[in-house]
Amino acid sequence: VTSEISRRAIVIIEDSDEDYEVTVWALRRAGVTNPVYRCANAAAITELLTDPSNWPAALVEPYPLLVLLDLNLPGADGRETLLKLRNHRVWQAVPVIVVSTSGRSVDVSRCYRLGAAGYILKPVDLDAFAAAIKNLVAYWLRTVAPSVPNGAVAA
Amino acid sequence: MATTSDGLTEIVTATNVDLSNCDRELIHIPGLIQPHGVMLVLRSPDLVILQASENTETLFGIPALQLHSKQLADLLGPEQGAALNSAIEHAGDRLNSGPLHLLRVPSVVGRMSFDAIGHRAGNVLILELERAAAVVPPPLDFYAEIAPNIARLQATTSLQAFLDLAVTQIHAISGFDHVMAYRFADDGSGEVVAEARRADLSAYLGQHFPASDIPAPARRLFALSWLRHLPEVEYVPVPLLPEVREQIDMSRAVLRHVSVMYSSYLKNMRVHATMVMPLMKAGRLWGLISCMHHAAPLHVPCETRTASELLAIMVSLILAEKEDLDTAAYRVRMSAAIEGLVGQMAQDPVYHRSLSSGGFTVDGWLDAPGAALVTEAGVVLFGKTPTEEQVHGIVEWLSGYDNPGPVFATDRLSQLYPPAEAFRAVASGLLAAQLVPTRPEFVMWFRPELVHVVNWAGDPSKPVQVDVVDGEARLTPRGSFELWKETVSGLSEPWQECEIEAAAALRRAIAEVILVQLNENLRRSNAELDSFAYAASHDMKEPLRGIHNFARFLQQSTESKLTAEERGRIETIIRLTRRMDDLIEALLEYSRVGRTEFALANVDLNELIKQTLDLLETQITETGTVVLLPRSFPDVRSNRALLAGVFANLVSNAIKYNDLPKQERQIEIGWRADSAGRIFYIRDNGIGIAAQHLEHVFQIFRRLHARNEYGGGSGAGLTIARRSVERLGGHLWAESAGPGTGTTFLFTLGETSADAVQP
Numbered sequence: 001v002t003s004e005i006s007r008r009a010i011v012i013i014e015d016s017d018e019d020y021e022v023t024v025w026a027l028r029r030a031g032v033t034n035p036v037y038r039c040a041n042a043a044a045i046t047e048l049l050t051d052p053s054n055w056p057a058a059l060v061e062p063y064p065l066l067v068l069l070d071l072n073l074p075g076a077d078g079r080e081t082l083l084k085l086r087n088h089r090v091w092q093a094v095p096v097i098v099v100s101t102s103g104r105s106v107d108v109s110r111c112y113r114l115g116a117a118g119y120i121l122k123p124v125d126l127d128a129f130a131a132a133i134k135n136l137v138a139y140w141l142r143t144v145a146p147s148v149p150n151g152a153v154a155a
Numbered sequence: 156m157a158t159t160s161d162g163l164t165e166i167v168t169a170t171n172v173d174l175s176n177c178d179r180e181l182i183h184i185p186g187l188i189q190p191h192g193v194m195l196v197l198r199s200p201d202l203v204i205l206q207a208s209e210n211t212e213t214l215f216g217i218p219a220l221q222l223h224s225k226q227l228a229d230l231l232g233p234e235q236g237a238a239l240n241s242a243i244e245h246a247g248d249r250l251n252s253g254p255l256h257l258l259r260v261p262s263v264v265g266r267m268s269f270d271a272i273g274h275r276a277g278n279v280l281i282l283e284l285e286r287a288a289a290v291v292p293p294p295l296d297f298y299a300e301i302a303p304n305i306a307r308l309q310a311t312t313s314l315q316a317f318l319d320l321a322v323t324q325i326h327a328i329s330g331f332d333h334v335m336a337y338r339f340a341d342d343g344s345g346e347v348v349a350e351a352r353r354a355d356l357s358a359y360l361g362q363h364f365p366a367s368d369i370p371a372p373a374r375r376l377f378a379l380s381w382l383r384h385l386p387e388v389e390y391v392p393v394p395l396l397p398e399v400r401e402q403i404d405m406s407r408a409v410l411r412h413v414s415v416m417y418s419s420y421l422k423n424m425r426v427h428a429t430m431v432m433p434l435m436k437a438g439r440l441w442g443l444i445s446c447m448h449h450a451a452p453l454h455v456p457c458e459t460r461t462a463s464e465l466l467a468i469m470v471s472l473i474l475a476e477k478e479d480l481d482t483a484a485y486r487v488r489m490s491a492a493i494e495g496l497v498g499q500m501a502q503d504p505v506y507h508r509s510l511s512s513g514g515f516t517v518d519g520w521l522d523a524p525g526a527a528l529v530t531e532a533g534v535v536l537f538g539k540t541p542t543e544e545q546v547h548g549i550v551e552w553l554s555g556y557d558n559p560g561p562v563f564a565t566d567r568l569s570q571l572y573p574p575a576e577a578f579r580a581v582a583s584g585l586l587a588a589q590l591v592p593t594r595p596e597f598v599m600w601f602r603p604e605l606v607h608v609v610n611w612a613g614d615p616s617k618p619v620q621v622d623v624v625d626g627e628a629r630l631t632p633r634g635s636f637e638l639w640k641e642t643v644s645g646l647s648e649p650w651q652e653c654e655i656e657a658a659a660a661l662r663r664a665i666a667e668v669i670l671v672q673l674n675e676n677l678r679r680s681n682a683e684l685d686s687f688a689y690a691a692s693h694d695m696k697e698p699l700r701g702i703h704n705f706a707r708f709l710q711q712s713t714e715s716k717l718t719a720e721e722r723g724r725i726e727t728i729i730r731l732t733r734r735m736d737d738l739i740e741a742l743l744e745y746s747r748v749g750r751t752e753f754a755l756a757n758v759d760l761n762e763l764i765k766q767t768l769d770l771l772e773t774q775i776t777e778t779g780t781v782v783l784l785p786r787s788f789p790d791v792r793s794n795r796a797l798l799a800g801v802f803a804n805l806v807s808n809a810i811k812y813n814d815l816p817k818q819e820r821q822i823e824i825g826w827r828a829d830s831a832g833r834i835f836y837i838r839d840n841g842i843g844i845a846a847q848h849l850e851h852v853f854q855i856f857r858r859l860h861a862r863n864e865y866g867g868g869s870g871a872g873l874t875i876a877r878r879s880v881e882r883l884g885g886h887l888w889a890e891s892a893g894p895g896t897g898t899t900f901l902f903t904l905g906e907t908s909a910d911a912v913q914p
Contacts, residue, residue, distance in 0.1 A: 016697055018697075018700070018704065018705065019697070019700065022700075022704045025708070072697075101693060101696050101700075102693070104747070122700060123700075124696065124700050124703045124732055124733065124735075124736035125703070125733070125736075126703065126704045126707040126708075127707075129704075
């Protein structure tokens with residue numbers, strides 16, 4: 001089972017190259033070997049929200065395991081993207097963890113209402129961020145049973 | 156004053172008329188009286204006679220000088236002297252407010268009867284013994300004679316009818332053959348507006364009298380007492396004896412000697428006796444009721460005078476109401492228009508548009524053929540007005556005019572503003588209301604020049620003449636009161652009080668709308684600024700995070716290869732990113748306090764403060780600070796979250812800035828009731844604040860100490876606390892007697908008094 005999980009991609013929706021690099025660094029540091037698929041702009045997100053038949057091969061077989069979504073995306077509203085993911089035939093079975101700079105309680109609650117599976121802050125503190133990612137990995141990759149999206153090829 | 160070389164009479168003109176004797180004559184301290192009575196000046200309170208008029212000898216058979224230092228009994232005999240003494244004592248303070256009839260001194264063999272009238276003047280008592288009328292009229296029956304008159308006066312439906320009736324009644328009661336109501340214009344000239352007279356006397360109705368006819372000192376005296384009576388114009392004045400250096404003030408005395416100008420004036424008018432009563436409106440001299448007797452001298456008995464005086468007082472009391480009657484319908488029309496305009500401004504806040512188009516404009520409801528609306532958006536002209544350029548000229552002049560007040564009114568613009576000569580045909584009258592004090596924006600109304608004929612009683616440009624008598628120049632009043640017609644130009648119909656009030660009311664309404672708009676703009680730009688600060692600081696965080704993270708990568712990957720100095724530099728970069736993060740976080744917090752919508756609810760302060768102290772537990776224990784809570788707190792109607800932030804900031808601040816040894820540090824959290832509401836305070840015995848820094852501590856990121864002293868912090872805590880308090884409707888300020896004396900932070904919460912009485 002573990003090897004099956006480690007084949008499934010972690011999708012990172014993040015426009016900032018530096019933040020993306022730090023996130024990948026933190027995942028690797030936490031021992032994650034899964035493939036990482038990056039969505040860096042609005043066009044890539046639009047593609048993601050179409051039918052899986054249009055998706056790049058890296059996302060289809062097997063379906064992704066987890067989405068890390070940055071709320072502040074140029075040209076796309078993070079909350080809108082979250083909502084669309086939750087209403088998508090395949091994505092609705094994939095947990096979306098919001099990664100944001102805003103600690104405002106209204107922002108946090110709204111994301112949970114829209115169906116976020118978690119919400120972590122991007123602090124200006126590398127160690128704190130690394131610790132948060134480490135906990136996230138421990139929970140979603142090593143504790144809970146993974147969700148299998150509809151139509152996915154069962155292992 | 157100039158005299159002509161040939162010694163002939165020189166004409167005094169309108170321009171030098173204020174040289175008139177009367178304006179300079181000290182008519183209130185003449186040291187002389189009229190001869191129809193005796194005056195005694197008494198020392199207070201022992202009523203010793205200080206001065207007596209010379210005619211005590213002819214009227215009482217005792218020379219005036221013999222009465223010096225004597226008692227009243229020495230003049231009137233023991234019985235009447237005692238009666239008068241006790242009447243004075245009984246009158247007490249009532250003598251302060253003017254002449255009071257004390258008693259009638261009956262006639263005895265060889266002496267006629269007198270009316271004793273007393274009043275206080277400074278620190279002496281003036282007692283006047285006025286000769287009683289030969290035939291004493293029956294006592295006045297107020298309900299039979301005066302009350303019906305007052306009822307009829309009240310029933311009149313116009314100012315004119317009211318004044319007509321008033322002069323008719325006084326004509327009947329007083330016995331004078333010519334009674335006139337006289338109204339003052341703003342320039343001090345007067346017009347006869349009502350009269351009742353013996354048929355054969357010539358009419359003065361509608362005639363004007365120049366201001367110098369009743370000069371300022373006389374007007375002051377008229378306003379001071381309800382009745383002035385001169386029974387015989389041709390009299391020989393009687394001096395008070397012994398003569399004193401400082402004459403007593405006879406302003407209110409019944410027997411006071413009148414000005415020589417006044418008596419010659421009356422002689423020139425062929426008048427033998429007068430009685431004058433002021434018409435007062437709202438404490439100001441509106442006009443006079445002037446009674447004249449042409450047939451012969453006329454001494455009006457005390458009783459009749461009292462009746463006339465009572466009537467004059469009633470006339471004054473009803474006057475304002477009657478004057479309002481004439482303009483009632485007009486005022487209703489004007490306020491309806493103002494209401495309409497206010498309604499339009501509510502619909503369309505661009506007042507330049509809403510005041511110049513739609514059902515109502517600034518034109519058409521105020522009795523003026525022309526109007527202008529001048530705003531920053533331009534000039535809109537209505538009806539007959541000066542040109543736009545000329546209106547700009549007026550605006551410029553008005554803006555520089557010395558203290559014009561919010562509403563400016565003149566019926567003679569070209570006299571004040573000479574360029575208006577060019578357009579006096581349309582705008583001799585100007586009524587202007589400035590919309591906001593600091594802006595050259597006006598609503599203006601214009602009235603045309605009204606070339607008209609004024610009927611003067613005699614030539615107003617020559618109200619006095621200089622006669623040379625015995626080689627000495629002397630002013631005398633004009634000899635002729637023949638009708639003299641003057642054509643007046645450069646003047647408009649004057650603006651009525653109710654019109655000026657309407658302009659002021661419109662100005663207030665417009666100012667209110669403008670103020671609301673300005674506030675709205677301010678609120679919007681504040682909100683925009685907050686959004687900007689939020690977005691900007693948010694965006695700053697991203698690169699900052701990048702710098703921080705990559706510096707940390709560098710630090711990790713190069714740790715073993717770098718020198719200590721190089722490692723130190725990387726550490727500095729990382730430290731500075733953290734510091735920058737604190738600052739941005741504070742800025743975000745500050746903007747959040749300004750942006751967040753919040754609801755008000757009852758807040759239990761006892762519970763809130765307990766929670767605040769729990770949160771600061773570590774800080775309190777580590778510093779050994781003792782927290783005093785002298786009294787229980789009330790509930791307040793406020794926002795819990797903002798208020799919690801305020802207390803946390805202030806308490807944490809009070810703990811932080813203290814350098815006393817542990818166990819000596821203390822803070823006190825309390826409140827007190829003040830006339831303006833409740834004041835909450837957090838007092839510490841810490842380092843204190845110098846007076847010049849009391850406000851600086853509230854400036855964002857302003858530090859008064861090195862950053863690593865007193866536990867550091869972003870330097871925005873007090874700024875945020877103040878902003879929170881202000882958003883809650885209150886004020887936050889600091890008090891301190893200086894360094895080393897501790898500091899108290901105090902705040903109010905903008906509660907209404909209704910909130911304050913809640914349990």
